[in-house]
Amino acid sequence: MVTLKQLAKELNVSISTVSKALNNSEEIGEETIKRVKELAKLYNYKPNKVALSLKQNKTKTIGVIIPNILNHFMAKVLFGIEREAGLHGYNIITCISNESLNKEKEGFQLLANGSVDGFILAVAKETQIKNEIAHFKKTLGDGFPIVMFDRVAHDVQCDKVIVDDFDSTYNATKYLINEGRKNICFITTIDGLSVGKLREQGYNKAILEENNQQLLTLKIDKQEDSQEKIKEFFENNTVDGVISADNATGVISINTAISLGLKVPNDVSVIGFSSKYISSHSIPKLTIIRQHAKDMGAFAAQLLINRLKNPSLPANETTTKIVKTSFVKNGSTL
Amino acid sequence: MVTLKQLAKELNVSISTVSKALNNSEEIGEETIKRVKELAKLYNYKPNKVALSLKQNKTKTIGVIIPNILNHFMAKVLFGIEREAGLHGYNIITCISNESLNKEKEGFQLLANGSVDGFILAVAKETQIKNEIAHFKKTLGDGFPIVMFDRVAHDVQCDKVIVDDFDSTYNATKYLINEGRKNICFITTIDGLSVGKLREQGYNKAILEENNQQLLTLKIDKQEDSQEKIKEFFENNTVDGVISADNATGVISINTAISLGLKVPNDVSVIGFSSKYISSHSIPKLTIIRQHAKDMGAFAAQLLINRLKNPSLPANETTTKIVKTSFVKNGSTL
DNA sequence: GTGAAAGCGCTAACAA
DNA sequence: TTGTTAGCGCTTTCAC
Numbered sequence: 239m240v241t242l243k244q245l246a247k248e249l250n251v252s253i254s255t256v257s258k259a260l261n262n263s264e265e266i267g268e269e270t271i272k273r274v275k276e277l278a279k280l281y282n283y284k285p286n287k288v289a290l291s292l293k294q295n296k297t298k299t300i301g302v303i304i305p306n307i308l309n310h311f312m313a314k315v316l317f318g319i320e321r322e323a324g325l326h327g328y329n330i331i332t333c334i335s336n337e338s339l340n341k342e343k344e345g346f347q348l349l350a351n352g353s354v355d356g357f358i359l360a361v362a363k364e365t366q367i368k369n370e371i372a373h374f375k376k377t378l379g380d381g382f383p384i385v386m387f388d389r390v391a392h393d394v395q396c397d398k399v400i401v402d403d404f405d406s407t408y409n410a411t412k413y414l415i416n417e418g419r420k421n422i423c424f425i426t427t428i429d430g431l432s433v434g435k436l437r438e439q440g441y442n443k444a445i446l447e448e449n450n451q452q453l454l455t456l457k458i459d460k461q462e463d464s465q466e467k468i469k470e471f472f473e474n475n476t477v478d479g480v481i482s483a484d485n486a487t488g489v490i491s492i493n494t495a496i497s498l499g500l501k502v503p504n505d506v507s508v509i510g511f512s513s514k515y516i517s518s519h520s521i522p523k524l525t526i527i528r529q530h531a532k533d534m535g536a537f538a539a540q541l542l543i544n545r546l547k548n549p550s551l552p553a554n555e556t557t558t559k560i561v562k563t564s565f566v567k568n569g570s571t572l
Numbered sequence: 573m574v575t576l577k578q579l580a581k582e583l584n585v586s587i588s589t590v591s592k593a594l595n596n597s598e599e600i601g602e603e604t605i606k607r608v609k610e611l612a613k614l615y616n617y618k619p620n621k622v623a624l625s626l627k628q629n630k631t632k633t634i635g636v637i638i639p640n641i642l643n644h645f646m647a648k649v650l651f652g653i654e655r656e657a658g659l660h661g662y663n664i665i666t667c668i669s670n671e672s673l674n675k676e677k678e679g680f681q682l683l684a685n686g687s688v689d690g691f692i693l694a695v696a697k698e699t700q701i702k703n704e705i706a707h708f709k710k711t712l713g714d715g716f717p718i719v720m721f722d723r724v725a726h727d728v729q730c731d732k733v734i735v736d737d738f739d740s741t742y743n744a745t746k747y748l749i750n751e752g753r754k755n756i757c758f759i760t761t762i763d764g765l766s767v768g769k770l771r772e773q774g775y776n777k778a779i780l781e782e783n784n785q786q787l788l789t790l791k792i793d794k795q796e797d798s799q800e801k802i803k804e805f806f807e808n809n810t811v812d813g814v815i816s817a818d819n820a821t822g823v824i825s826i827n828t829a830i831s832l833g834l835k836v837p838n839d840v841s842v843i844g845f846s847s848k849y850i851s852s853h854s855i856p857k858l859t860i861i862r863q864h865a866k867d868m869g870a871f872a873a874q875l876l877i878n879r880l881k882n883p884s885l886p887a888n889e890t891t892t893k894i895v896k897t898s899f900v901k902n903g904s905t906l
Numbered sequence: 907g908t909g910a911a912a913g914c915g916c917t918a919a920c921a922a
Numbered sequence: 923t924t925g926t927t928a929g930c931g932c933t934t935t936c937a938c
Binding site for chain 1 (some may be wrong): 930931932933934
């Protein structure tokens with residue numbers, strides 16, 4: 239990597255002249271600017287990012303702490319963050335918390351040392367269960383803005399990007415009720431998460447509003463085999479409608495129903511929080527509640543960058559952006 | 573963020589004393605070390621990463637250029653890279669090339685300015701199709717080590733981590749032949765990729781070795797609807813065996829076969845390059861060729877870090893690690 | 907119009 | 923045992 243020093247030497251001018259020339263300073267003569275720029279291009283000079291960061295006390299880098307990158311939703315949000323960040327000249331450093339509180343804390347430790355200007359994250363499962371928020375507050379106190387998406391800690395004052403989990407599940411359940419379904423069950427593998435709870439509450443509300451409906455819930459642990467649990471559940475319960483809270487049990491429900499000789503959507507109707515990609519892993523395709531993950535990522539990045547660009551924004555004046563889901567009707571509902 | 577300067581002032585010692593004390597230098601008195609460390613802990617002092625990077629001319633950061641993070645395989649490799657890098661004290665900056673040559677080049681531009689010490693990447697589709705390698709050579713020439721995984725540019729001399737695509741597809745095809753299948757087709761959505769070609773060749777070899785077999789290939793474009801294409805294909809061809817080159821068409825083939833009234837695996841046997849996660853999106857579950865994506869990521873990180881730690885390693889002495897796949901028999905084969 | 911010098915936070919050779 | 927100084931690459935104020 240060429241440095242200003244080397245260019246200066248070769249051109250027989252001072253370092254500051256080169257620096258100013260490259261930054262189109264008014265102070266420098268046109269002729270000099272031209273000479274400098276030519277040599278810089280020849281040597282493919284690029285200002286050293288690290289030196290710039292040190293000097294300007296900002297890194298133009300965002301720390302992203304993702305609970306689980308193998309989750310398609312999370313990966314999509316990350317994609318959205320990366321793209322939006324790039325548009326604004328920001329890089330992203332990714333840490334994967336693996337749903338662990340400790341790794342989440344480590345992520346902050348690792349990056350809140352000048353590596354990044356701020357953080358975007360979805361709260362790890364363990365953190366949500368233990369309801370720990372001290373590390374968030376500390377990081378905020380240290381002057382690092384934080385944006386939370388999807389799974390947020392409500393007691394932390396920071397910008398947030400969330401989904402209307404409650405409403406969309408409520409509406410989806412209503413949809414099945416209006417189809418005339420009498421035995422609508424709720425299947426979840428994300429019981430421990432804030433979003434999982436909200437979705438369950440949305441389902442509960444819709445069901446409990448009806449006289450002739452009752453709650454029917456299947457909670458599956460991550461370690462368990464979803465296929466088996468669902469099969470067992472279908473065999474032991476009459477089910478004609480399914481609301482799936484996560485991105486996999488929707489298609490698995492469809493496949494299970496079919497393998498049990500049921501017709502989808504005639505005998506069983508299924509709706510799930512999933513993606514287009516996964517929705518095609520069943521025939522008929524899963525009717526989904528789309529969460530616009532990429533948009534969520536983009537919004538999160540915008541909120542953070544906005545705060546970084548306006549350090550005067552009061553820390554207690556935070557924005558919560560609610561990204562409305564879309565109901566995408568595919569073949570698994572009437 | 574507290575700096576050495578501030579600690580020094582408060583302790584009435586010099587900056588270098590503080591620095592040495594924190595680094596357990598022999599030069600400094602025990603008592604002083606203790607005082608310094610206590611205050612440092614009190615203030616939660618962390619050495620400024622940027623200053624360190626500038627001073628030591630290395631960032632302990634790896635640039636990862638991923639073609640598509642929504643691909644489950646790629647996400648898993650990224651996961652493996654992140655974990656291994658973390659174990660060695662490295663962070664990762666992620667760029668997503670989106671399969672575009674230009675974005676891949678941009679990734680290098682963006683990061684080869686002191687932001688990272690080296691690169692790990694899978695070559696973008698467009699890059700493979702156009703067979704461009706100049707940017708790789710330039711980056712290597714600039715002194716940044718590169719490790720390629722999965723999709724590699726064979727004409728670039730650098731460390732590589734690849735899968736035994738040819739052999740494992742050959743063996744999988746053989747497996748179906750030994751099951752007595754007579755009409756084995758090869759389905760791919762990754763025709764343009766080096767790995768896609770190798771897999772096709774493995775299939776071709778196995779088929780052409782037999783007298784009573786013939787090639788039957790379905791190539792699907794990313795834009796097209798895999799479900800429709802496969803359905804159409806099954807309706808127009810007699811098929812009793814499927815080798816899927818990508819991670820989705822395997823389960824889709826099973827679901828399609830079932831929806832057409834065929835029995836899996838009795839009437840049709842299916843094997844795919846996929847993951848455990850996706851393999852459960854069909855009933856029976858897909859028999860898969862596992863690629864050990866996490867291990868691949870870990871190996872890639874190891875190779876890169878090893879090179880960073882031993883700058884004397886000759887650039888023309890490169891390692892190609894072949895990660896053998898595992899055949900995981902599930903319900904979609906006999 | 908150009909250059910010298912300071913300083914971002916840190917380490918390390920050298921001086922005391 | 924502790925402190926002074928230089929320097930990593932850059933920007934920017936202030937002199938010339």
